[in-house]
Every structure is written in C-alpha cells, then in structure tokens.
Amino acid sequence: MLKTTSEILRDKGITRPTILIDQARAEDNIRRMAEQATSAGAMFRPHFKTHQSGVVGRWFHEAGVRQITVSSLAMAEQFAGLGWRDITVAVLHTPLADQQAQRLARRLHQRGGRLGLLVADQEVAARVSARMTAPTDIWLKLDTGYGRTGIRWDDRKTLHDVLNACRELTTVRGLLTHAGHSYAARGRQQVSAIYDESLARMRAARRQSGRDDLLLSFGDTPCCSLVADLSACDEIRPGNFVFNDLMQLQIGSCGAEQLAAAVACPVIGVYPERQQVVLHGGAVHLSKEHLLDPDGVASYGCLGTVTAAGLGTVVPGARLVSLSQEHAVVELAPAAADLMTDLVPGDLALVWPVHSCLTCNLLRDQMAVPLAF
C-alpha cells in the first residue's frame, strides 16, 4: 500500500520533507465551516495563522470570506499586502506595537477596511485609544475558562474600566474569547459542554457591561466543528479546521477523510530487527507537538497514504515514536508489518502531523510547490 504512496510521491519529484495540501479537501473543509457560520447567522472570520498562505487565502476568498483573523501584526501586514482589508489581530495588543498598529489601521481604513485589536488592560486600552489615527475596532478579550489571557468573565470592575478607557477613534465591537481548553476535550458532548459554559459566561459579561450592542466572537476549531448550534455567536474564528490533523481527529472534530495536510518524508533507514523505519523529517519539519495515544504512548505523527486523486487515509500501527531535529523514528506494529518488507532507503513516506498549524509554520516556504493533486 505504501509502496504505491512512495511511487506517487516520487513521481511528484519530491526529494526532501515537503508539505502536501489536498486542495479539494481543504475547500470542502472551508465550505462546511462557512455553512456552519451561515446557518448560525454568524460572521465567519477564519484564523489564517494555520496556513499563512496567499494561495489558501484565495480559496477562502472564493468561498465568500472577506474578514480574517491573524496572530501578529506582521501576519496582518502580509495579508493586507495580498489585498485583505478587514483583519483582526488575535493576540493581546501592547504599547510596543502602537506605531505598527497605527500604520496598518490607516492603510486598511484608506482602502475601506478595518483593523481589529484585542485589549484586556485599562492602561493599554487608554493608550491605544489615544494614539490611533484611523478608526479601529477594539475587542475585549475575555477569559471564559481557558485560563490563559483576558479579563475573567466575572471580573466586572476590569471589564468596566477597560470599556471606559476606549475612546476617540476606537470602537468597541465586542467581547472575544478563545476556548482553547476544548483541545483537551474528546467528542461532541464534552466539546459542547465547554462551548455552552463559555457562551454563558460571555453573555453574563455582556449583561454586566450594560452594553447590549457588544458582539460575541468565538474561536477554536473543536467547538466550531462540533457544536450543533452556534447561533448565540455573532462571529466565529476557527483556523485549524482548514487542514485538520491528528489532534482534531483524536478530539473527534474531523474524520480521516477531512485531513488535508501531510508531509512527504524520505525513508533513510530500515531496521527490521527493531521493527522501525527512520525518516528524514524531524522537529524542524513537523514540530515537537505530540499526542498521547489511548495506550499512553507519545506519538509525533503517523504514516498515511496518497492516491493519484489526493491524500488518502491513516495507516494503522505506524506511528512516529520519537523525533529529533531532522529524524523521525517510526515504529511498525504487526498491523503495518508489510511496510517493513516493502520500504527501502530512498522511498518516500507520508506523515500526518499532530498539529497542522505548527507544521505549516515550519514548512510554509515549501507549501506552494506541490500544492494540488
């Protein structure tokens, strides 16, 4: 089976670790999430940090997307340069970035667009409000249970203080949260429980603010993929869903047929005596993100297949059990024993990454190459 995978990858001229995107699957993933937003009556502002790619951005544009989320001002400038005009930078703003934000807000405003910034601190809000020289959207970052950044949903005083600090050319658009603890959930029921709690907390914060006009913006792929009814949100900002990965598969937010990004890696060593093959493909290609499999073993990815039509599926019993800077060690269970005899150095293997956002970030310079099948 993988022999065929190797031949197909070789026919593509691949000689080193290279990321492959299945365009049809990615477009399906985009369409499905856009429909999810439409049926909820929510704006769809996908997070572009997952792919960081102008080409993939165009697929979103073709699906009707005009508003995007990014994770840094530098990434906002990249996509502004590609024509995007309505951009939220979803990392808390600091005064360090005031000048860069001013420039970008003017640039987007001149083209009829908007920059959105996140604040959660009274002084930062007052300062950025006083300094902006073009209309700017402000989102108050709420911590609804993840415990990383933002104003705690029940911290009424800070919420008021930050709200009142915003003035001049800034407009407080709403409350924004990222329920990142959904990544520790498994299955629709657990994920939905996190969503329900987070949304209830956002609504409670909005009531306490006395500002009924504030929009509610909600992130994270597990919730946006699995929750049946997102209509309490005014905006959704998932990113990971465009490619999915083994982490989303383990959470249950996608099926294997929705995995849209994989890494082709040269086989450099074959070791039947220890039932392992070694790939050129390490932490600098895949990232050191790992999963704990149900049997408690750490996994840095697993092998997969391709067909002439596109990416295939997961090979059972062929997981990456260790990862150094340039190398991956793949352990082959009895279920994958035929690979042991089929593979030779110079073959190519397909690896499904644990976290596609980190893998794309590492390999984004090569992503344009064999983008479509």
Add this chain to the structure above:
Amino acid sequence: MLKTTSEILRDKGITRPTILIDQARAEDNIRRMAEQATSAGAMFRPHFKTHQSGVVGRWFHEAGVRQITVSSLAMAEQFAGLGWRDITVAVLHTPLADQQAQRLARRLHQRGGRLGLLVADQEVAARVSARMTAPTDIWLKLDTGYGRTGIRWDDRKTLHDVLNACRELTTVRGLLTHAGHSYAARGRQQVSAIYDESLARMRAARRQSGRDDLLLSFGDTPCCSLVADLSACDEIRPGNFVFNDLMQLQIGSCGAEQLAAAVACPVIGVYPERQQVVLHGGAVHLSKEHLLDPDGVASYGCLGTVTAAGLGTVVPGARLVSLSQEHAVVELAPAAADLMTDLVPGDLALVWPVHSCLTCNLLRDQMAVPLAF
C-alpha cells in the same frame, strides 16, 4: 531586576518575539571548543544546523574553522553560496538526492573543496558511488548505541558490504557516529561513560573492517564539551555548544554564563491572582521542546536577564509552564515574586530556550537584527 531587562530590550526597539545572540559568549564557546579539538589533535567540523547563519559562520571562520557539518543538501548549498568549501551533510544520503549531491560535489570540487555524504546501506552506497561525477567523501554512519540510524557497530557483514560497494570517485573517509543518547545523561561522569562506550565500539568496528586508515568522526555537544580527552577521535562535529541552552545546562555541559542565545518576548498579560504572566512567544518562536525539571514539572523555557554588556543569567523560579502557538504562560514562584509587581503589559521579558537549535531554526530570519550587544 527584570525591569532593567525590559528597559534594555525596549531601548533596542524590540516589539515582537526576537532572538538575541550574545556575540562575545558565542565566540568564547567557539574558541573553547576549537581548543578542545586542537588539544585532542582532532579536526573541528562544527555542525552549522544550530545557527544556520552566515554571520555566525564568519565567527567560526575567524576562529580558523574551514570544515563544517550541515543537516541537509539545501543547507549545504546555502553555505557553499557563502564560500564554504568542505561540507559534510550529516543525514543519511538517499538516491532521491543523487542529482543534487552530484551538482554540489562538482561545485565544491571545482573550488578545491569536498562534499561529504553519509551512507549505511549497500545499495545506496553502490548507487551513489556509480553516479558521482566529482570526488566525494563517504562516511559510514555507525550506530554505537543511540539506536536511531546507521550500521550497528557489531554488524560486521553490513559494514563490509557497504565498504565494498563504495568505488569510482568516492573515497571512504571513515566511520561517523552521533551519540545522541548523551542528551539523556547528567554530568561529566555519565556523559564520559557514553563517550567511552561509543568510541570503543567505533574502534572495534574499524578493527573488524580491516581498514586502519578509516578516520573516526564523533558528534554531540555533551560529549565534546565534557569529555576530558577526545584524542581517540580524528574529527569532532558538535553544534549546539555555540549557543548552549537549558538542555545543555541541565546535562551539565555548560554554565549559565555560556548561554549565548535568548528570545525577547513582549509581556501581554499579568495575572497576580494566579502568579502568572503571559508572553507573546509560543511554539512558533521557541518550539515545543520541553525539559522535565528535577521536581517533575515540564518546562518550556525560563526567564533571564540582560545587562548593557550582553545576556545575563537565569531568573530563579520563573519558568514557562505551558506553550501554545503564540503564547507562553510563565509561572512565578515566590523567589520571583517581585516580577509579579514590576511587570506590566508592554514590558519585554527575556526567555532562555530549552533547545537553541530549534529556536534558531524558527527565528532565523530575525536573527540578524540585534545580533550583538
């Protein structure tokens, strides 16, 4: 203390996660390792995958280095373009890369240099030998106990088969190993034991090969830093030592005053109620490499100081306890409690990375900026 660190970093105009290199420390680290090689009578062929930087490469050149190691043909081409002529690619060669290797070997040969390739498979060796069109050095990769790639030191048959497969324009220069299991050792005694065993196994393999002329090439920073006498090696290839990091500090192969690379990160959230600050600086800046501290807690880095003269030292009790794509959560123990009151959003913190090679790989495009103090 960190207030001063923040002010110094702010004076440098830093506004986003940025890698800082202390040139004086890096040059000291280079000089010390070059002396270690000289006193052992070994060639010094440092691994450039750690820094991937033309500027840092020049510091090596000024210390007399003319032979280097890299981890891919692409990186070899990068350094060939910068004038380096004697380059070993220390990842097992595969037939996928034959054409690229041919071109590079011709290019280096025309300039009086040499390309070195690693093989451990009879068919790969026969094929590359038949195909090279310029003199090329071949190193037989030996597995002396790490258990990742290479011919097992006691596998006499494969050793002979691969040796005999090399012909035409290729010259077998020697046996090469990377004792990567030294990273799991702690202290000079444990590291030296791994070195002694690996060297004994290399020498045994050389005896079995019947080829007294084969050189012995040895890698890894812990062994090359800590072993008192490396004179049994003909060549050493450490890389990590140029910057060191928390992993090398934990192993014992450097002191805090030899840490030469750190990442300046904006403080974006301050949370006294949970004794945490949150930094803009995540897996895409630092990598998800972690250490287990002696108390069993996973750490993705820790805070440090800078002075006007250069990088400073480690702040006790201020470690990164979790890391997402763009964020680090720093937990402040009572020893670091003053930071809790000093820091505000918009300050800058200094983070010592766990593994400087992976951090440099992620931030290498920004590395040239504030390179020296």
